Amino acid sequence: MRLLILGGTEFVGRAVAEAALARDWQVTVFHRGRHAAPEGTTALHGDRGNGTAGLAALASGEWDAVVDTWSGAPVAVRDAARLLAGRVGNYAYISSGSVYAFPPTGPLTERSPVVAGDPDATSGEDYAAAKRGGELAAVDAFGDRALLVRAGLILGPYENIGRLPWWLGRIARGGPVLAPGPRDLPLQYVDVRDLAEWTLDALRDGLGGPYSLVSEPGHATMGELLESCVTVTGSAAELRWRAPEDILAAGIEPWTELPVWLPPGDHQNALFGVDVSKALAAGLRCRPVHETVTDTWAWLRALGGSAPRRPDRPAPGLAPEKEARALAP
Incomplete structure (x- = not known):
């Protein structure tokens, strides 16, 4: 074609x-x-x-x-x-x-x-x-x-928003890491390569109209995502899980300061509870979270650890001093 x-x-x-x-x-x-x-x-x-x-x-x-x-x-x-x-x-x-x-x-x-x-x-x-x-x-x-x-949420190599790259960079530095709970919080996202393959298949087959394109709800959890980051970086980071209410009480902004994470509630249910049966019926297949994390880390290392970022989007991530305060006893 x-x-x-x-x-x-x-x-x-x-x-x-x-x-x-x-x-x-x-x-x-x-x-x-x-x-x-x-x-x-x-x-x-x-x-x-x-x-x-x-x-x-x-x-x-x-x-x-x-x-x-x-x-x-x-x-x-x-x-x-x-x-x-x-x-x-x-x-x-x-x-x-x-x-x-x-x-x-x-x-x-x-x-x-x-x-x-x-x-x-x-x-x-x-x-x-x-x-x-x-x-x-x-x-x-x-x-x-x-x-x-x-x-929906797109992750994977070439990410220029900085969400998964920030987590990988933070965890690679090691030490105590603020991990937003609950650990089994379900995530719904799509690897950019799975999005690409599905889109090309759909064009080849002449599909039209709207399709919601993310993984099935619960394809991964917050725990699986962050623990994969620990594994692939070989870091000695210690994930310290904190309850959503404690994170919010510390004045930490979901999604922006702690990328990917949303506390349980209406926003989380909406973003990570999308019905994707139409896309699945049209051939969508999503790779496991560990593969997405592994390949994104390999891409970052090939770049020397510094990911490109779109100038029209704010840099995501939590300031070290704010993280330290949230982790303090």
């Missing part, structure tokens, strides 16, 4: 590019040129932030499918989708589970209510609204040829 990736040099886009190359697909990546394109791809350069003028390199050419990883203003998705609609078979937009309205009235499914979005919006500050606007833009141009990949 001839695949065009709008992005293709970082995290999700790079994983998709490498998976497609491994299938011997012809891969073109359209990006700003700030990072090296994966070896074996054809690179086209442009800046979607410059409106239609930034898409000049896409004025000609035909592809069987497109993968779009854009997470900014929906107007960029609108412009690209309109430009390509007559020259592309299917359009996969990597959206987010954030488009589901909160609080949910039950387990989240593809039929659950979603937030409002505007495909013509020129701002991406509201992440959920921007992703929903991107979905509407893709559907507007491609109809039932638009595949909406509503990914």
Whole structure:
């Protein structure tokens, strides 16, 4: 297949590019040129932030499918989708589970209510609204040829948000580590490579419409994630589990200061309790958490331990002095 990736040099886009190359697909990546394109791809350069003028390199050419990883203003998705609609078979937009309205009235499914979005919006500050606007833009141009990949928490090699890299780095340093409990707290996430493989399969098979894409609820636990970090780093770190109420009482922010973790409650139930039966029926397979942690650590070590990070996202993680206070007797 001839695949065009709008992005293709970082995290999700790079994983998709490498998976497609491994299938011997012809891969073109359209990006700003700030990072090296994966070896074996054809690179086209442009800046979607410059409106239609930034898409000049896409004025000609035909592809069987497109993968779009854009997470900014929906107007960029609108412009690209309109430009390509007559020259592309299917359009996969990597959206987010954030488009589901909160609080949910039950387990989240593809039929659950979603937030409002505007495909013509020129701002991406509201992440959920921007992703929903991107979905509407893709559907507007491609109809039932638009595949909406509503990914949840994404982990794995190339992560440029910094969640799993922070935990690996912190645990590698050793010593007492604040471990947010309960230890058996269920997690739901997707390895970026499993997301990539499923998306390519879906494009090959001509699937369209929305799919929630994460592992089954309880695919891993907080304990399994952090203990895997201890194992793969070879660290002498000591995980000290603390009850959620004690962590919150210490003024520690879930998700941001302690990445991946949410205390039991409505938010945790919504984010880590998504019904993924539709994606599973369409072939989603998720590798074990230990493999995700092992491969992410190997990638970090190859980089010298310092992971790339998106400049538009705050750095996750807990300050050492704040951790020490929370661990004090």
